[in-house]
Amino acid sequence: MISAFECVHDGWGVAVLLGVPNKDDSFKTHPMNVLNEKTLKGTFFGNYKPRSDLPSVVEKYMNKELELEKFITHEVPFSEINKAFEYMLSGAGLRCIIRMGA
Secondary structure, three states: OHHHHHHOOOOOOEEEEEOOOOOOOOOOOOHHHHHOOOEEEEEOOOOOOHHHHHHHHHHHHHOOOOOHHHHOOEEEEHHHHHHHHHHHHHOOOOOEEEEOOO
């Protein structure tokens, strides 16, 4: 994160951080990096707007244009929900499905 921000061009550079950082991560940089008019933005989901964008995602999935299954790394029954959190916190899982009926 720091490297990305410090590498952007003074005066017009923009660094966009995406995703969820590790719970122990911190962001420390010299104040001059901000005063030099560099821009830092962050996002979890980009510009995705569920109300207007979700219908088109569902349509693409139903038409087999979007393969969501390849993004699922683990499946656990609800009784093992703590294992899903372990996958997430360790960075071992991209997406974990929690089966409520299992």
